[in-house]
Amino acid sequence: MKKLTPKAAYRKLAALYKRMADEYSDVAGAVGLSCEGCNDNCCRSYFQHHTYVEWAYLWEGLNSLPEAEREAIRQRAETYLDEARIALEKGERPAAMCPLIREDGLCGLYEYRLMTCRMHGVPNVLVRPDGRVSSFPGCWRTQELAGDQPEQLPTLNRTPMLKELAQLEMQFVGKKLQQMPKVDHTIAEMILIGPPKFS
Template sequence: MSELLLPPELEREMAAVYAELARAYEVVASALGLSCSGCPDNCCDSWFFHYTYCEWAYLWQGLKQLDGATLAAIHARAEAYLGAAHKAEAAGQRPRLLCPLNEGGLCRLYRHRLLICRSHGVPATLAGPDGRMRRFPGCFRCQELVAGSFGEPAQAPAMERTVLFRRLALVEQRLLGPDRRSYPRLRLTIADMIVQGPPQRQ
């Protein structure tokens, strides 16, 4: 098998999706008065999964730009992360661990962070495959702001994720091509993506 690489045109489309997401995020954050400055919490210890090969490949584009020592340190943290996560899950607990890309409170791959990392924080809506609309309340600071300013959470502004997720799904289809059904479904943490190495063609 060979590495599954993002061609330039798909990389540009992903960058456009992320740029649009950033604009939509800022509109909602500004309307709510939400800022991460001085927050006692850290979103980078949230337990998230990622589901697309295109973002896995995009993450590795960023990792390959790091020097060997930095990449080795990140890999070691990712292995430790997975070990601790397995212990927490075995104990029936939801893991709450700092992302292996976080170093000194900052993401070492900030320009290559993934969609869920970019969208976490503000309220958001997402239409499921069945057409039902799901609403996400945002981070704890955001929920406090909403509770203090709106009678009901549903009255607060929210970022609509559906169109952006669909655009990312189209990138995924183009990347995997006609053989996409031969690819296993993904449910990976960033640590999994690091330890497993770049995605491979099937």
């Protein structure tokens, strides 16, 4: 398999992200889901992310920001990890605000946000390689909209997009992927660790 240059990988990832956004919008529109006025911000959800290509692309976005903005994000990432550690030590699921969220409540790297951030909220399914199906009913607001008939809601199939992301990960990292540590980081950890290293 031919290894992609970072620039080529980022182009492919941006195109995949656009498809994710389009499919998400189609399902959210059909469901009637809107995030406006939501008091349970999904940006407080404890997400961990699993690909080097997304991690590197996040840093592509961070490096495009003014230094002062990057430093503010870094400081928020430190606060996030402190809050998450305290929650985890208590046996609780962390609910700290993502460090990319600015004072105005918007994501400071919206175009670079990772797959998990993009797909949260609508009902979706994933068909695993062994044929088993994992289902997510959607966020609490989606479940409210479904009422007692969740099977009537349209569902987003994540499987083709995850397969494409896995393929892109292999093309981005190359033959070293099997020897590399598995990625299992929050965005805050990706920020504080720095860009992924491949040597």
